[in-house]
Amino acid sequence: MSVDGSQRRKEARIKKRRNVIRFLIVSLVLVGMGCLVFLTDIFLVRSIEFIDYEYLEENQLLERSELRVGEHILMMDTGQAAKNLNQLGYVKNTSIVRVFPNRIKVYITPREPAAILKWTEGYAYIDMDGVVAEKTKSPDRWDLVWITGLEAIVSKVDETDPFQTTPSWLGKDVLAALKILQKEDLLTFVAEINVTEDGQLHLYTKGESLIKTAGSENMKSKIDFLFTYLREKDDRMVIDLTHGGNPTFTPR
Incomplete structure (x- = not known):
């Protein structure tokens, strides 16, 4: 034992x-x-790449992100950097990837302007959801739809936030109209959406026609006519869609 x-x-x-x-x-x-x-120094960041982003200069993006070449790759606060970049008007979403041992790649989904909103203090580039990408005194893009007639009721225009109107339904109706036109690939045929005092939406086309609609629902119900006219027959006419019958035509 x-x-x-x-x-x-x-x-x-x-x-x-x-x-x-x-x-x-x-x-x-x-x-x-x-x-x-x-x-x-193997893991000290040697390069920060912004992949396929064209709206802002790289030095602007670097400054806003607060990412720095030379920092340790594991010590970088990529979450905060993404939040910083998302505060820029032309940035919709940001994803930051560590590429070991010493590279950072930044993928930015841009906020694409769809229209130019006229308001009392100038102009604003907005996307399809009404989010403001940029405020400016003198717009330099002429390929976008202009939105006019809301100047007196626009109550808020801040970058990265949707613009607001009082009453709110009128601004929402304009955005609904934009989405209807975009869905049918008709935005490029419209130069301006003017909101009248009684809340109608008047479309000024690039063929120099004026199409009067009662609002986005009226536009939606007449979308087949709008599709055919804007693509095939647009030629300096005043067209009234506000009544329940067939469109009425008057030469401009």
Whole structure:
């Protein structure tokens, strides 16, 4: 019995020694890895790339993101950097990827302007949801639809937020009209959407026609006519769609 007990104690000591050795080896490996990661320059960021983004200069994006070349790749707060970039009007969404050992790639979904909103303090580029991409005193793009007639009721125009009107339904009706035209690929045929004092939406076309509608629902109900006229027959006419019957035509 004493021999068996001695053997068991010996085996226990050997097992314990092996465990200690394993622990020391693992600890040394971890320390070595820690030194490699934190005490060498292998993981210091050498490049920050903004992939396929054209609206703003790279130096503007870098400044807003607060990302810095030379920082440790694991210490960079990419979440905060994405939030910083999302505060820019022309940025809809941001994804930041660490490419080990020392590169950062920034993927930005741009906010694409769909229209130019005229308001009392100037103009605003807005997307299809009415979110403001940029405020300006002098717009320099003429390929977008102009929205006029809301100047007196626009109550808020802030970058990265939807513009607001009082009453709110009128601004929403304009956005609904934009989406109807976009869905049918007709936006490029319309130069201006004018909101009249009684809430009608008048479309000024690039063929110099004026199409009077009672609002987005009226436009939706007459979409087949609008599709055919804008694509095939647009030629300096005043067209009234506000009544329940067939469109009425008057030369301009």
